Amino acid sequence: MSSLVRFGVSMEKDLCDIFDQFIQEHGFNNRSEAIRDLIREKLSLEKGFKSKEVMGTVTIIYNHHFKNLSENLTEIEHSFQRNILFSNHVHITHDYCLEVIVVKGMEKQLRDLTNRIGGQKGVLMALPSFITADIRWEDQIDVSC
Numbered sequence: 001m002s003s004l005v006r007f008g009v010s011m012e013k014d015l016c017d018i019f020d021q022f023i024q025e026h027g028f029n030n031r032s033e034a035i036r037d038l039i040r041e042k043l044s045l046e047k048g049f050k051s052k053e054v055m056g057t058v059t060i061i062y063n064h065h066f067k068n069l070s071e072n073l074t075e076i077e078h079s080f081q082r083n084i085l086f087s088n089h090v091h092i093t094h095d096y097c098l099e100v101i102v103v104k105g106m107e108k109q110l111r112d113l114t115n116r117i118g119g120q121k122g123v124l125m126a127l128p129s130f131i132t133a134d135i136r137w138e139d140q141i142d143v144s145c
């Protein structure tokens, strides 16, 4: 077993309250155990897909009042214009926007796009949802009546 490393984590109180609730509901013994599990899950999701062509969506929620955020998002999306088929924007409240970006390309590139968007200040969520573009649906779904 490798040695343990300790580090501090800062987060907004609201988010921490929700996280504590999550810990309780999922039966974790403490925050460290929950964080380790979430990190493993996230890393295993990212592993092994990077050389595949996929398509799907990146759903983002952000507060458009953050300085330069709208301009930065537009800039990022333009730099991935070959991967973005279209996007849709809904103003969900006075402050928050929901955007669904339909994407296609190598999974690694689409993860980079997702991470760049998710790393912007004011972005609450950048949720990728991809499937392999060459999936044979008849193998996956029983279409007989």
Ligand code: NI
Residues within 6 Å of the ligand: 064, 089, 090, 091, 092, 096, 097, 098
């Ligand atoms: Ni909006």
